[in-house]
């Protein structure tokens with residue numbers, strides 16, 4: 668009788684620990700989605716990370732390339748398509764004279780998926796409108 672009670676107790680303990688493990692994992696996934704996986708944040712990570720955009724593009728001032736606010740101003744005024752530009756399907760409309768400099772980065776941009784290009788565009792539109800997340 669004692670043995671059975673012990674067995675039941677250990678089964679209960681195992682089940683309880685499994686359950687709490689599961690709960691923990693779910694929370695982590697939910698947390699990740701909230702903090703990281705919005706298009707804005709994906710775009711931001713690419714812009715500042717593997718895309719190397721930030722080396723030439725600051726947000727509110729010109730550096731090697733025009734600032735993001737300036738780029739997005741021209742794109743809204745002229746109804747430009749930033750994704751088409753990044754796919755090299757549309758000509759430069761902001762500063763065609765220095766396009767050769769921008770061109771050096773297309774080797775990297777070519778490796779991006781459709782979703783990543785979309786995220787870059789969401790980020791650039793957002794940040795130039797004062798969004799921070």
Ligand code: HEC
Pocket residue numbers: 714718719720721722723724731732733738747749752753758759760761762763764765766767768769771772776787
């Ligand atoms: C080596 C420097 C450099 C890097 C790195 C760079 N750019 Fe540029 N970019 C430029 C220069 C210079 C211009 C201005 C010439 C032009 O308008 O094409 C420009 C222009 C642009 C334009 C405006 C294009 C137009 O219509 O005239 C966009 C959009 C753009 N860059 C996006 C990006 C993104 C997104 C990244 C990162 C994936 C990036 N750039 C990385 C230098 C760079």
